[in-house]
Every structure is written in structure tokens, then in C-alpha cells.
Amino acid sequence: MSEAVTALRAVAGNVRAARSRAGLSLDELSRRAQVSKGALVALEKAQGNPNLATLVRLADALGISVSALMQGPAEGRVRIVDAADVTPLWEGERGGEARLVLTTGGSAPVEVWRWRLEPGEDYPSSPHQAGVVETVSVLSGRMTLVVDGTEYDLAAGRTATFDGDLPHAYRGAGTETCRLIMTVHLPPTPA
Numbered sequence: 185m186s187e188a189v190t191a192l193r194a195v196a197g198n199v200r201a202a203r204s205r206a207g208l209s210l211d212e213l214s215r216r217a218q219v220s221k222g223a224l225v226a227l228e229k230a231q232g233n234p235n236l237a238t239l240v241r242l243a244d245a246l247g248i249s250v251s252a253l254m255q256g257p258a259e260g261r262v263r264i265v266d267a268a269d270v271t272p273l274w275e276g277e278r279g280g281e282a283r284l285v286l287t288t289g290g291s292a293p294v295e296v297w298r299w300r301l302e303p304g305e306d307y308p309s310s311p312h313q314a315g316v317v318e319t320v321s322v323l324s325g326r327m328t329l330v331v332d333g334t335e336y337d338l339a340a341g342r343t344a345t346f347d348g349d350l351p352h353a354y355r356g357a358g359t360e361t362c363r364l365i366m367t368v369h370l371p372p373t374p375a
Contacts, residue, residue, distance in 0.1 A: 189230075191254060191271065195239075196230035198253045202246040203228075217245035236273040236282065237310065244313040249295050249370050251287035267298045278302035280356065282366075295368040301327055301356030308353040315371030316348035325362030328355040338364075 203213050210228075214221040219238055226232040234242075236250075243250045250273070265286050272281035280301045288294045301307070306328075312318075320329060321343040329336040332350040337357065346352065348368065356362045 192233075193230045194255065195234065195253050196228050198255070199224070199242060199246075200228045202248055202253070206246055208246075213242070213245055217241040239273065240312070241310065244316075247313065247373065249287045249293050249368070251284050251295055252293070254284065255287070270298075274307060276302060276305040276307065278305040278356075280305045280307075282307065292372040293370050295370070297366040297368070299354065299362075299364045299366055301325075301354060301362040301364070303356045303359055303361075306353055306355035309348075309351070311351055312348040312368075313371070314349045317345060317369040318348045318352070319343060319345040319367045319369070320354070321365045323363045323365065325356070325360040326358040327362045327364065328357045329353075330355065 203210075206213075208216070210221050210224050213219075214224055217224075217238075218241055223232060223234075223238070227234055239250050239253055243253055246253075263286060267283055267285050270283045270285055272283050274280075274282040280299070282300075283298045285296045285298055287296070320327075320338065322338045322340050324340050326337065326339040329338055329344055329346075330353040331346045332352070336344055338344055339358075354364075354366075
């Protein structure tokens with residue numbers, strides 16, 4: 185079985201389980217996540233190919249992390265992930281990509297992402313649920329971070345943090361490839 189099929193089956197089961205735990209109908213999750221009911225039905229049957237924006241909206245509507253939608257069975261106490269083994273969840277028109285490397289456990293999980301942005305390439309993100317905080321740390325190159333319409337220039341060695349419930353975007357700037365680590369700090373889940 186291919187990695188894509190295995191990943192889609194994990195997403196299907198995780199969406200179904202999270203929707204059930206939240207007591208949401210397909211109609212209600214569709215409304216909250218702004219995803220068509222037909223797309224949800226297909227997804228829960230492990231059909232289709234959801235993009236990163238759809239996964240983010242579903243995770244936000246369900247109050248869980250994107251990786252909680254994607255992860256398979258729990259592994260041992262130490263988890264080591266090679267970013268090259270993780271399928272990109274976003275691929276830009278100029279060769280950029282975003283890989284969700286892992287998510288920490290616990291009541292307030294943190295997603296760890298590796299991004300590559302080519303000059304002039306950008307990724308606009310819809311606002312996340314209240315309480316989400318993003319941190320961007322540029323390893324090489326430069327990027328423009330846009331938060332609620334204001335632009336911030338980030339060169340290698342600079343880190344920015346912001347409330348993720350605001351509209352935001354990442355844009356490759358300068359003449360070199362920008363490589364960055366982005367973390368998404370999710371609000372604590374009720375016990």
C-alpha cells in the first residue's frame with residue numbers, strides 16, 4: 185500500500201473519530217470548517233485529496249492539530265523524524281514546500297513545520313482558532329511575514345511570533361531560497 189493511501193486512511197479515521205468525540209454531524213462540521221459536506225463524506229471514506237488549507241480548517245473546527253488528523257498509531261516514547269520522509273502538505277508554484285514534521289503530545293500540543301519558500305512565492309493562511317500562536321524562525325534567506333495586513337521583513341537569524349487567529353501569509357523575499365522552522369502552539373484542550 186502506498187504512503188499516500190496509508191496517510192489518507194489515517195486522516196479519514198482521525199476525522200471521523202474527532203467528529204464523533206466532538207458530537208458534530210457532517211452538516212455542522214461542514215459549516216464550521218467551511219468544507220462541503222460532499223468533500224467530508226469522501227474524506228471520511230478515504231477518498232479525495234485534501235489540501236493543507238482544508239486540513240487546517242478541519243483541525244481548527246475540531247479543536248485539534250493538523251498532525252492529529254494525520255498521525256497513525258502511537259509510537260514509542262522517543263520519536264525521531266527525518267523531514268525528507270515526511271510528505272509535503274503544501275507545494276508552491278516555484279518549488280517551495282511545507283512539511284509538518286511532528287506534533288508534541290500533551291494538552292497543549294506544538295506542531296513543528298519545515299518550510300522552504302522561493303523568492304516571490306507566498307502562502308496565505310486563513311486565521312486559526314483563538315489561542316493559536318505561531319512562531320517563525322528563518323534559518324537561511326529572507327522572507328516577508330504578513331500579519332493582519334502589516335509586513336515584517338525577516339532575514340536569516342530572525343524569529344517572530346504572533347497570534348495565529350489573525351490573517352497571515354508567508355512570502356519568500358530577496359534572491360535566495362528561504363528556509364524556516366515554523367511552530368504552531370495550540371491552545372490547551374479541556375481535560
